[in-house]
Amino acid sequence: MNHQFIYSNQLYNFQRFSEREDFNKNLKNCMLSLFKWDNLSVLEAGVGMGRVTDYYFDKVKHVTLTDESKIMLEYCRSKYSTEKDKVSCCLCSHSELPKMFQAKRFDIFVSAYSLSYECIKRKGNKLQDYINNLFSLANRFVIIENTGVFCSDDSYIQPYAEYFNILSSHLTKIEIQTDFRFKSTEEAVYYCGLFFGETIASKIKQMDINVVPETTCIWYNG
Numbered sequence: 096m097n098h099q100f101i102y103s104n105q106l107y108n109f110q111r112f113s114e115r116e117d118f119n120k121n122l123k124n125c126m127l128s129l130f131k132w133d134n135l136s137v138l139e140a141g142v143g144m145g146r147v148t149d150y151y152f153d154k155v156k157h158v159t160l161t162d163e164s165k166i167m168l169e170y171c172r173s174k175y176s177t178e179k180d181k182v183s184c185c186l187c188s189h190s191e192l193p194k195m196f197q198a199k200r201f202d203i204f205v206s207a208y209s210l211s212y213e214c215i216k217r218k219g220n221k222l223q224d225y226i227n228n229l230f231s232l233a234n235r236f237v238i239i240e241n242t243g244v245f246c247s248d249d250s251y252i253q254p255y256a257e258y259f260n261i262l263s264s265h266l267t268k269i270e271i272q273t274d275f276r277f278k279s280t281e282e283a284v285y286y287c288g289l290f291f292g293e294t295i296a297s298k299i300k301q302m303d304i305n306v307v308p309e310t311t312c313i314w315y316n317g
């Protein structure tokens with residue numbers, strides 16, 4: 096699966112897929128209940144189309160949005176164009192975040208379904224140092240990652256285990272369901288095939304379902 100190709104070239108496919116995620120709105124409810132967001136400054140990394148941004152946008156004072164995909168960032172720039180004073184958009188890879196924002200300290204750092212792409216590239220001290228540098232950018236953290244589709248077992252999270260363990264050693268972890276509800280089995284097979292691969296797509300087809308269970312973890316402090 097080439098997610099980066101989709102994020103850089105297939106806005107429509109990503110939009111459809113993410114619109115179907117978390118149909119019960121568990122993520123929004125959980126995020127807003129973590130602490131009071133009122134009047135705070137937020138750095139959101141890997142913003143995509145600003146789905147998660149929309150959850151807290153009205154409450155906060157200022158948001159800085161980053162993504163390495165030009166089309167995602169352009170989408171957000173246009174979506175929030177009437178709120179120019181409140182939003183800064185910055186084309187920036189996660190690898191550049193510590194350097195790019197070292198002179199600032201945000202109230203909250205948010206990243207949803209995105210930092211894992213960067214963290215999986217690092218191991219041992221390099222991973223620990225990278226996360227420590229991110230921790231210097233803000234007072235509070237809300238880091239959200241998918242930890243299972245159909246399951247929440249070790250085999251699914253194994254490639255990310257070191258990253259998740261570091262998060263758990265610094266932050267509190269909450270596990271929620273963010274299940275997808277597609278319009279039909281065919282739609283579920285198509286989009287889950289694109290994002291999660293053929294094994295999961297075949298399972299959906301075989302089970303003839305349009306609701307696909309997904310487990311999400313939220314690591315936070317404050």
Ligand SMILES: C[S@@+](CC[C@H](N)C(=O)[O-])C[C@H]1O[C@@H](n2cnc3c(N)ncnc32)[C@H](O)[C@@H]1O
Binds near residue numbers: 113141161209213
């Ligand atoms: C699954 S989407 C999540 C988007 C949004 N946070 C949401 O929850 O809907 C992942 C996003 O992270 C961005 N991304 C992936 N790897 C990145 C990296 N190394 N640096 C910056 N952005 C990255 C992609 O371009 C994409 O917009």
